[in-house]
Amino acid sequence: METVEARRYGLTHLDYLEAEAIFIIREIVAENEAPGMLFSGGKDSAVMLHLAAKAFAPASVPFPVVHIDTGHNFDEVLDFRDRRVEQLGVRLIVGSVPDAIEKGLVREEPNGSRNRIQTPVLLRTAEEHGLSALMGGARRDEEKARAKERVFSFRDEFGQWDPKNQRPELWSLYNGRIHPGESIRCFPISNWTELDIWHYIAREGIELPSIYYAHERDVFERNSMYFAVNQHCQPKEGEEVFRETVRYRTVGDATLTAAVVSRAATPEDVIEEVAATRITERGATRGDDRVSEAAMEDRKKEGYF
Incomplete structure (x- = not known):
């Protein structure tokens, strides 16, 4: 305010x-x-x-x-x-x-x-x-x-x-x-x-890791979240790998941090996306915060x- x-x-x-x-x-x-x-x-x-x-x-x-x-x-x-x-x-x-x-x-x-x-x-x-x-x-x-x-x-x-x-x-x-x-x-x-x-990042032109913006990645679904296939996170039996355009709202432990489906390629695109969501980035993408309330x-x- x-x-x-x-x-x-x-x-x-x-x-x-x-x-x-x-x-x-x-x-x-x-x-x-x-x-x-x-x-x-x-x-x-x-x-x-x-x-x-x-x-x-x-x-x-x-x-x-x-x-x-x-x-x-x-x-x-x-x-x-x-x-x-x-x-x-x-x-x-x-x-x-x-x-x-x-x-x-x-x-x-x-x-x-x-x-x-x-x-x-x-x-x-x-x-x-x-x-x-x-x-x-x-x-x-x-x-x-x-x-x-x-x-x-x-x-x-x-x-x-x-x-x-x-x-x-x-x-x-x-x-x-x-x-x-x-x-x-x-x-x-x-x-x-x-x-x-994100408004500040856009205003100041702050550089970020590329995974904060939309890119194609091999992912699989677990607990209603999309996890990227990488050296730290592999699908279990029955988890199907598919190609999807995603970005990360937050980054942390690669074994527990999920991506979201997105086409946002610039800070301005991300601002539009975040303004419409009603779930915090940790609630939407961090498996470690779903252990308990x-x-x-x-x-x-x-x-x-």
Whole structure:
């Protein structure tokens, strides 16, 4: 919703969201000695890194970006991640889930999913690099548990989140005070929607991995969702493979992230498509969020982003 202040200064809705996000990013850097930003190569993290570059221009981004690599990534996303980091000259920290599995630090689930075991790898990576504040691209419109979270989300010494113990954020005043061992998760684009993200991508000309736009792919249907055939995700007996033009609304673990049938080849096409849908991108395409109504909240309490 456009505020009185936004109208007074001639700001558009996107101008207001951009200004708010940049203010939050600067605030977390000002209040914290060792911040970092999660950057997976997805659309939300691409927007976040673009905002960070704007926030500190003409200087470089003054913190590292962090990717928790499950080993189940889409190739197009990893290629984009590396290219974008090189363009901006940002330091990339990679926490490897496959390495943690090999060392016996975590154990893969029977179904092959590595989403849940990202959490201990994230916490270990943050500890190893001394990162006491991490920024992420989570938005409140994505999922019920994320709608509960504050912009500055306090985590205890175990990296855990208590939804009943959160700090007030009246008048956009953020309390970043932490004790040794504790940390802060920060969400500068909490108030954005999927549609806002795409309008901003179109306005700013932000580059994204090609799989966010319509392309032909071999897919199969599972749980009423279309999964791409790749090295990480193979059809089971009785699941027929066919060719379809699809795109991804969100990218994550390739074993659990589905595509949607689409002909949207540009940001403007995607905007038209998203404006007509009534299902969030996670609800429509993420198999890991269909485990239970409280799937995301359970993982966040354990330390998930």
